Amino acid sequence: MTRRRFPAHALSAIESAITTVEARHAGEIRFVIETALDVSALLADRTPRERAVEVFSQYRVWDTANNNGVLIYLLMAEHDVEIIADRGIAAKVSDAEWQAVCQEMETHFRAGRFREGAIAGVEGVAALLARHFPHEGGDRNEQPNRPILL
Secondary structure, X not given: OHHHXXXXXXXXXXHHHHHHHHOOEOOEEEEEEEOOOOHHHHHOOOOHHHHHHHHHHHOOOOOOOOOOEEEEEEEHHHOEEEEEEOHHHHOOOOHHHHHHHHHHHHHHHHOOOHHHHHHHHHHXXXXXXXXXXXXXXXXXXXXXXXXXXX
């Protein structure tokens, strides 16, 4: 199911969008798509948000010089989008602003526009990063731009 909604060309488009927007700000964006929680997470009653925090740590999204890494996490089975931001950007952006990005993505996803929803999310996060961490002489590219399918 996930690979049908996010085939290779869609993943390439997301990667290209991340590369493009990171030239406009000094932050880092990671995009992770997970089909479903594993059995142990389900038995432990783990929420999608808790899983997103775990993925944020697992992929070291926090490992940036300015503490401005942002994870966009999509849990396909739950139709849930979570955005986890490192402390440098989280202190500057309200929960309502992150939720607005999530809601825009979810609107696209409900309509079956997965590639478009993912790119809208990347662009929404980029706008928030650009406001608080403007481009300062080049993207350090501290995080890979390729989306991850779990």
